């Protein structure tokens with residue numbers, strides 16, 4: 001078999017998978033260890049045909065896959081790998097660029113900077129911010145907090161009780177202490193409770209992981225400015241919504257941030273992984289990370305993106321984002337984001353109107369938090385039964401100590417019929 005023939009078969013496999021993904025059980029129906037039991041204990045001595053790899057995908061891998069591409073994946077933050085992004089990943093692997101300095105891949109370096117500028121324009125961010133890509137928001141936040149520590153020498157990271165765990169993990173890694181701020185009644189950081197003593201950074205979240213609450217960024221920006229504290233905004237999920245002007249209310253104050261993370265792999269239809277980090281203080285990131293060994297010294301006067309984060313070797317991640325932005329355009333992104341929100345609003349209405357069910361938090365974007373009347377255990381069992389049907393996958397959170405179900409819409413293939421089916425399953429579980 002040749003590369004071309006195997007490639008055609010692989011593409012056919014991918015196309016068939018995407019056509020059929022809505023029929024698979026969304027949450028993998030396997031036990032820990034099941035996959036390894038089916039794999040040979042040792043690698044092959046001699047090379048095998050690629051067709052055998054494809055066969056094992058169907059027999060071993062797909063049955064043990066939780067299908068993030070399913071239209072009824074409603075857990076965590078539902079996302080989608082759009083087709084142009086999937087194809088661009090193939091091409092990125094084909095080029096196999098390693099972008100540690102400009103000359104090792106000029107196209108990688110410049111396309112990354114350029115797509116970040118494009119995305120900033122699409123999201124209505126200030127012109128002139130420096131943007132680059134990290135793998136995940138966890139690493140983007142590590143980079144931002146390292147820059148903050150470098151910039152002001154503080155030793156505390158301040159964030160709300162609902163900030164993502166990656167903030168505390170980044171602080172721990174950087175030898176910083178985390179100071180959690182209590183919430184207001186709508187699960188936003190309560191600005192009256194902020195103490196910035198010895199703070200390096202305050203992390204404000206636009207779109208918290210539990211309820212997608214929006215912290216009051218303008219007043220937090222005032223406080224940070226007065227105290228000389230770095231303001232990092234975590235808009236990993238909700239930042240993509242800013243492509244729609246009617247959702248830019250949630251961007252208020254973000255223009256005053258020192259750094260901002262938005263995950264293109266969460267709600268910008270780009271395959272995992274692609275986390276976008278912008279800063280208006282690139283010199284602080286360089287101060288934290290730039291360290292050029294002799295073998296990488298060059299005389300060209302070009303920017304090296306490895307100066308802005310922990311990794312030296314960098315994948316050609318911008319290629320997939322570029323492909324999605326080009327093939328969808330502003331309009332295509334807006335249509336998809338608006339549809340996700342419309343569907344979430346619809347589901348929210350069904351919960352509101354159904355006796356015995358309760359909405360548990362405001363819904364700014366496409367995530368609905370709700371529960372059925374009854375105990376935490378009953379709601380937990382309800383979720384387990386619903387997920388065990390294979391028809392859908394939802395996850396949960398805890399609000400004010402209570403067990404709460406979350407329905408997150410974000411997959412571009414999700415239709416109204418999918419959301420209705422989910423509601424049906426939940427009602428009868």
Ligand SMILES: Cc1ncc(COP(=O)(O)O)c(C=O)c1O
Pocket residue numbers: 077135136137138139164166205207208209234235236237263275
């Ligand atoms: C608000 C927020 N920030 C950060 C993260 C971490 O994202 P990543 O998995 O890209 O590290 C998440 C993950 O869901 C999130 O919801």
